[in-house]
Amino acid sequence: MQVELGLEELETLASALVRLKFEEEVPPEPYFGSPRLAAAHRRIVDSIILECERMGEPGRVARWEAWRKWPARAHEKLVIIRYASSLEVWDEWEDEQKLDVLRTCSAPFTPSEEELQDLRREIDLVRNFSAHGDLP
Helix, strand or coil, rough: CCCCCCCCHHHHHHHHHHHHCCCCCCCCCCCCCHHHHHHHHHHHHHHHHHHHHHHCCCHHHHHHHHEEHHHEEEECCCCHHHHHHHHCHHHCCCCHHHHHHHHHCCCCCCCCCHHHCCCCCHHHHHHHHCCCCCCC
């Protein structure tokens, strides 16, 4: 089955999904950690960019590509750190499992592997500090 949506509908959907995932203090479960939602959200943004390219709108393409870059996402980063550092199973996971979770949580944004590693280290530090009572 294929569903066709217009560009403006896709842009609205992409924006609404970001608000759903990141606007509240407590990320919405089961959506926040959903690999299916993450994949769909990435595909929506990819489709927006492809359609803008097809329409010959390089400025719009550049805005969407800049929008999805990780360095501009300070708020989302904090939400993910708060969420992941609260997961009881975090310390049981191998590094690759942690990175997979962070890829899912950060969707539709596109942190590089280095940025994901930095995020993982920050979460590990927060967990370490809180385990020792060093955080308020």
